[in-house]
Amino acid sequence: MTIRMRAPELTGRRWLGTGGRDITLADLRGKVVLLDFWTFCCINCLHVLDELRPLEEKYSDVLVIIGVHSPKFEFERTPEAVEAAVERYEVEHPVLDDPNLTTWQAYTARAWPTLAVIDPEGYVAANLSGEGHGAGLAVLIEELIAEHDAKGTLHRGDGPYVPPAEPESELKFPGKALALPGGGYLVSDSGHHRLVEFAPDGETIRRVIGTGERGLVDGGPDLAQLSEPQGLALLPDGVRAAAGYDVVVADTVNHALRGLRLDDGSLTTVAGTGDQYKIGAADNRTFGQGVDPGWYDGPADAVKLSSPWDVEWSDALGAVLVAMAGNHTLWTFDPAAARIAHFAGTMNEGLEDGAPDDAWFAQTSGITIDSQGRAWFVDSETSSLRYLQSGPAAGTSDTAFEISTAVGEGLFDFGFRDGLAAEARFQHPLGITVLPDESIAVADTYNGAVRRYDPETAEVSTLAQGLAEPSDLLVVPAESAEEPVHLLVVESAAHRLTRVAIPAHAQQVSGPAQTTSRPPTEIAAGTLHLAIGFEAPTGQKLDDRWGDPTWLQISSTPAELLVGGSGAAEGLARTLTIAPDVPDGVLHISARAAACDGDPVTGELPDHAACHLYQQDWGIPVHVDGAGADSLTLDLRGV
Structure with missing residues (x-):
C-alpha cells in the first residue's frame, strides 16, 4: 500500500511574481505543482532554472512552478537581494521568499537544489535532489495529466504568475570587464545577453555586440547571440594571430567559449557544443567501472562544458585557464590548437588543496595572474581565495602544479572579518585582480566590499564598502604621480561601472565570522x-x-x-x-x-x-x- 502524503502549506516572508497576492495550495488545486527549492549562489540551482524553462513553456496550462528561495548565505536573506536574483536570472514563475527555511523544513529538503512535485489533488507525488531531472519530470507530468484528466481533477488555464515591470538601464547585471589594448573596456552585459564596449571614461558606449536575445548564434555584432556571458580574456599577440580572434568569452549559460574578433565585432563558438557537460561517453569518462573518472583532453568543439564563469591567459600553462564553475573544475584551453583539457578538480564540491587531480573546488568564479605566473582565484561557495603555482617536479624535467588556499575554511564558513588570513572571512566573492604592489584585490560580492590580501603578511583588509554586489575589478593606472590608482568595479546589482580610489592604507573593518545556520x-x-x-x-x-x-x-x-x-x-x-x-x-x-x-x-x-x-x-x-x-x-x- 502506498501512503499518500498531503503537501505541507507554503509559508514564507512574502511572494514575488504574483502581483502582491499570497498563494496557498488551495489556490493551486487542479494543477500539477512543481516546487523548486533554490538559492541564487548555487550553480546547480541555476542549471535547474534552465532545465525547467522548456517544461514551463510546454505545460503552461496545467503546470505551476513555484520557486522557494531558501538561502545559504546571510546576504541571500535580504529582500533586495532576492528581488535582484529573480530579475537577474529571469525567473518567470512565482517565488516564495523563505528566509527562515520554514517551507524548506516542512518538505524535509536537505540540499540545493531540491524539487517536489504535488499532484492536482494536493498530494506529494515525487521528491528529487540535484539537477538533470528534466526528462524524468516530463514523463511524470504526462502521467499526472493523464491520470487527473481521466478523474476530472485537472484544471487547465493560466497560472498565478504576474510579470513585474521591466527596468530600463544601459547595463543589466554586468558580470566581468576587460581593459582593451587601444584603451577602453569590454564588459559582459550578462542580463542583456551581450557585450558592451566602453570608451576609457567607462561611461560612453562605443558599440554593442550581440542582439540582446538569449541564444547561441555566431556572426557579426548585429547577428550574434549569447546567454549570460561572464569572463573575458585577451589573448597574447602571437596567439591571437594563430587563433584568428582576440578575446575569449565565457558564454556561461550556453556552456561554451566564444572567440571575439575586435576589428569587426564578430563572435565564433570555439569550445563546447552548447549542451551542459555531464558524465558520459563524450568526455572520455566511464561510469560503473570503479571511481577513476578519466580526464578529457581533445578537440574543443567535441566536448560539453558546464557553466564556464571566468577565463584568463596563463603563460605558465601556455593556455587559457577556465573556471568551470558548473562542475567545480579548472580546464585549459589552447586557442591556436583548438583543444581543451580538464586540468584540475575531481568534480567534488569543497575545499581540498594539493595536486590538480586531487584538489576540490567550489564554483571558481574569478581568476587573475600575478607577475610571478601564479594564478589566483576565488571559489565563491567556500568564500575562499586560493592560488595555483608551478615548479619543477622532483627528479624529472616536468613541471608540477600545486593548489593552495590563502583565505577560507569550507562550504559553510563565511563572514566579514579583516586580520590574519587564518581568521579572515569573505562572503561569496566573484571577482579578483592584482594590485600594483602585487597584493590581491577581491570583489567580496555578498559583503558589498572590495578586500585586499597581502601575500607578504598574510593579512586581509578592506578597501571599500557599500557596493551593490561587486563582481569584477580592474586596475586603472594613475594619470599622474599626484593621482591615486583606481579600481574599476563592476557593480553588478547597481547595473554600472564604478571607480574606487585605492587608499594609502587599508581601512580596517571586522565583523563576526558566520556559519550557515541550516537546522x-x-x-x-x-x-x-x-x-x-x-x-x-x-x-x-x-x-x-x-x-x-x-x-x-x-x-x-x-x-x-x-x-x-x-x-x-x-x-x-x-x-x-x-x-x-x-x-x-x-x-x-x-x-x-x-x-x-x-x-x-x-x-x-x-x-x-x-x-x-x-x-x-x-x-x-x-x-x-x-x-x-x-x-x-x-x-x-x-x-
Whole structure:
C-alpha cells in the first residue's frame, strides 16, 4: 500500500511574481505543482532554472512552478537581494521568499537544489535532489495529466504568475570587464545577453555586440547571440594571430567559449557544443567501472562544458585557464590548437588543496595572474581565495602544479572579518585582480566590499564598502604621480561601472565570522544506516550492463566525526559509524546513478540507448545526540 502524503502549506516572508497576492495550495488545486527549492549562489540551482524553462513553456496550462528561495548565505536573506536574483536570472514563475527555511523544513529538503512535485489533488507525488531531472519530470507530468484528466481533477488555464515591470538601464547585471589594448573596456552585459564596449571614461558606449536575445548564434555584432556571458580574456599577440580572434568569452549559460574578433565585432563558438557537460561517453569518462573518472583532453568543439564563469591567459600553462564553475573544475584551453583539457578538480564540491587531480573546488568564479605566473582565484561557495603555482617536479624535467588556499575554511564558513588570513572571512566573492604592489584585490560580492590580501603578511583588509554586489575589478593606472590608482568595479546589482580610489592604507573593518545556520539533523552515535532513494523515471532502467551503475562517496568535517564508512564505492546504501565524542559536524555525501532509455515494450536496453546521469552532493549539518536517529534516508529521485 502506498501512503499518500498531503503537501505541507507554503509559508514564507512574502511572494514575488504574483502581483502582491499570497498563494496557498488551495489556490493551486487542479494543477500539477512543481516546487523548486533554490538559492541564487548555487550553480546547480541555476542549471535547474534552465532545465525547467522548456517544461514551463510546454505545460503552461496545467503546470505551476513555484520557486522557494531558501538561502545559504546571510546576504541571500535580504529582500533586495532576492528581488535582484529573480530579475537577474529571469525567473518567470512565482517565488516564495523563505528566509527562515520554514517551507524548506516542512518538505524535509536537505540540499540545493531540491524539487517536489504535488499532484492536482494536493498530494506529494515525487521528491528529487540535484539537477538533470528534466526528462524524468516530463514523463511524470504526462502521467499526472493523464491520470487527473481521466478523474476530472485537472484544471487547465493560466497560472498565478504576474510579470513585474521591466527596468530600463544601459547595463543589466554586468558580470566581468576587460581593459582593451587601444584603451577602453569590454564588459559582459550578462542580463542583456551581450557585450558592451566602453570608451576609457567607462561611461560612453562605443558599440554593442550581440542582439540582446538569449541564444547561441555566431556572426557579426548585429547577428550574434549569447546567454549570460561572464569572463573575458585577451589573448597574447602571437596567439591571437594563430587563433584568428582576440578575446575569449565565457558564454556561461550556453556552456561554451566564444572567440571575439575586435576589428569587426564578430563572435565564433570555439569550445563546447552548447549542451551542459555531464558524465558520459563524450568526455572520455566511464561510469560503473570503479571511481577513476578519466580526464578529457581533445578537440574543443567535441566536448560539453558546464557553466564556464571566468577565463584568463596563463603563460605558465601556455593556455587559457577556465573556471568551470558548473562542475567545480579548472580546464585549459589552447586557442591556436583548438583543444581543451580538464586540468584540475575531481568534480567534488569543497575545499581540498594539493595536486590538480586531487584538489576540490567550489564554483571558481574569478581568476587573475600575478607577475610571478601564479594564478589566483576565488571559489565563491567556500568564500575562499586560493592560488595555483608551478615548479619543477622532483627528479624529472616536468613541471608540477600545486593548489593552495590563502583565505577560507569550507562550504559553510563565511563572514566579514579583516586580520590574519587564518581568521579572515569573505562572503561569496566573484571577482579578483592584482594590485600594483602585487597584493590581491577581491570583489567580496555578498559583503558589498572590495578586500585586499597581502601575500607578504598574510593579512586581509578592506578597501571599500557599500557596493551593490561587486563582481569584477580592474586596475586603472594613475594619470599622474599626484593621482591615486583606481579600481574599476563592476557593480553588478547597481547595473554600472564604478571607480574606487585605492587608499594609502587599508581601512580596517571586522565583523563576526558566520556559519550557515541550516537546522542540523539529529543522529545517534555509533551505527548510522544511510540509504539513497532512487527510482528511474518511467521508460528508463538502471544501466547495469557493465556492473553496478550507482556510486556513493562519503566524508565528514571534521574527519573525526566518521569512524567508519567513509570513502567511495558502488551502491546507494552504506553503514556509517559515528564518533560518540564529536558533538557537531557535516556529513558530505555524493551520490550518482546512471539510467538509460529502455525499449517501450520489453524494457530492454538497446545497444545505443540514450543514457542519463543523476547526481547530487549533500552537505548535511548533524548534531550527535543519544536520542538521535540511527538511519538517514535521502532522495536522489524518489516517487
